[in-house]
Amino acid sequence: HVWETRVRQSCLPKKDEGLIVLVTGAAGFVGTHVSLALKKRGDGVLGIDNFNSYYEVSLKRARQALLEKQEIFIIEGDINNKELLKTLFDLIQFTHLMHLAAQAGVRYAMQNPGSYVHSNIAGLITLLEVCKDANPQPAIVWASSSSVYGLNSKVPFSENDRTDQPASLYAATKKAGEEIAHTYNHIYGLSITGLRFFTVYGPWGRPDMAYFSFTRDILKGKPITIYQGSNKQDLARDFTYIDDVVKGCVASLDTAGMSTGSGGKKKGPAPLRIFNLGNTSPVTVPNLVSILEKHLKVKAKKNVIKMPRNGDVPFTHANVSLAHAQLGYNPTTNLEIGLKRFVKWYLSYHGLERPVKSRRL
Ligand code: NAD
Ligand code: UGA
Numbered sequence: 001h002v003w004e005t006r007v008r009q010s011c012l013p014k015k016d017e018g019l020i021v022l023v024t025g026a027a028g029f030v031g032t033h034v035s036l037a038l039k040k041r042g043d044g045v046l047g048i049d050n051f052n053s054y055y056e057v058s059l060k061r062a063r064q065a066l067l068e069k070q071e072i073f074i075i076e077g078d079i080n081n082k083e084l085l086k087t088l089f090d091l092i093q094f095t096h097l098m099h100l101a102a103q104a105g106v107r108y109a110m111q112n113p114g115s116y117v118h119s120n121i122a123g124l125i126t127l128l129e130v131c132k133d134a135n136p137q138p139a140i141v142w143a144s145s146s147s148v149y150g151l152n153s154k155v156p157f158s159e160n161d162r163t164d165q166p167a168s169l170y171a172a173t174k175k176a177g178e179e180i181a182h183t184y185n186h187i188y189g190l191s192i193t194g195l196r197f198f199t200v201y202g203p204w205g206r207p208d209m210a211y212f213s214f215t216r217d218i219l220k221g222k223p224i225t226i227y228q229g230s231n232k233q234d235l236a237r238d239f240t241y242i243d244d245v246v247k248g249c250v251a252s253l254d255t256a257g258m259s260t261g262s263g264g265k266k267k268g269p270a271p272l273r274i275f276n277l278g279n280t281s282p283v284t285v286p287n288l289v290s291i292l293e294k295h296l297k298v299k300a301k302k303n304v305i306k307m308p309r310n311g312d313v314p315f316t317h318a319n320v321s322l323a324h325a326q327l328g329y330n331p332t333t334n335l336e337i338g339l340k341r342f343v344k345w346y347l348s349y350h351g352l353e354r355p356v357k358s359r360r361l
Contacts, residue, residue, distance in 0.1 A: 128140070
């Protein structure tokens, strides 16, 4: 029927040797960009997303419309729906799973802890269960997070650094995800790659993140709150531009080994891979705000709180030499240029491309 035809069309690679990828969280920020990049180079792409209301559903629908223009179909469903997933894997021989669906955000974990367990732990296990039973088994690439480094005070962060001090429940579920992935790699021979993204930003981004909400509030003349670290130290983030992250995701899919269907040393797959995908150049929150003020041509009203937010880590800074060596990962967009592109998109998306004084906000 119509649904099945759309699924098949969406999954059809347009080039020989094209991948066939199921992208979870495809209506999300990173999922949208990764789906578009894969489709553009000729891979078959099918999305799945539950369109939850953690942030504006209208933005997720707008991203969906963008994907539909490129003939990428998003199934509306939850990654905990095992029957739906099994139906999809029976219908299509996915070569890869790009798993980006999750409950993101650090602070919301204090309001709604259950949604992190549902999506980041139970959802991941459901997907891995379906992948281990699939024939062929897909290679899996999924999003972990820089937050797993937690209260680690050694910078820059390298993949083997300690990750046993998460500062938030979000971080704890991402860390748990890495350990769950390890067991599926070990027992069932699944090829799995975890990517620790570092505060990703860009066009079509997430309204709950600081650079996005600051832009909205600065334009509206509303005060923004800047959290500073203890001891007058500014908090810093290794803000990473979406296009750089997308390149790292695509390279991870391309270099992922085959799932072998058997664990153990002799016949097993390549071991679990974990990579940092950061920018290697942390910027403080006040500096982020200055760059936004410059691009928006509006001064921010600032409310400074000399304490980190509960659950925040003080700083993040990626060492990406492993991703560079194995994926050819090489972030090239600095925050100044990346935010310029974000602001251009933001103004266009909200119909605000006119002189500052005549903008209706
Ligand atoms: P996002 O919230 O924009 O995208 C996630 C998408 O997954 C959303 O569209 C949501 O509707 C969907 N989703 C959530 N739970 C689901 C479920 N149970 N079933 C089906 N769909 C579900 O977030 P993003 O910024 O695109 O993040 C993508 C991934 O990268 C997430 O795993 C996130 O934790 C991780 N990550 C993001 C950042 C960042 O800075 N953006 C940094 C580190 C890690
Ligand atoms: C981001 C994402 O939201 C997480 O989903 C992701 O896992 C994480 O990156 C990651 O890299 O792993 P975070 O870096 O906390 O988390 O991003 P924001 O919420 O945008 O905060 C960035 C910085 O701005 C933090 O230092 C925060 O304290 C600060 N901030 C945030 C403010 O000063 N004021 C605010 O109103 C909000």
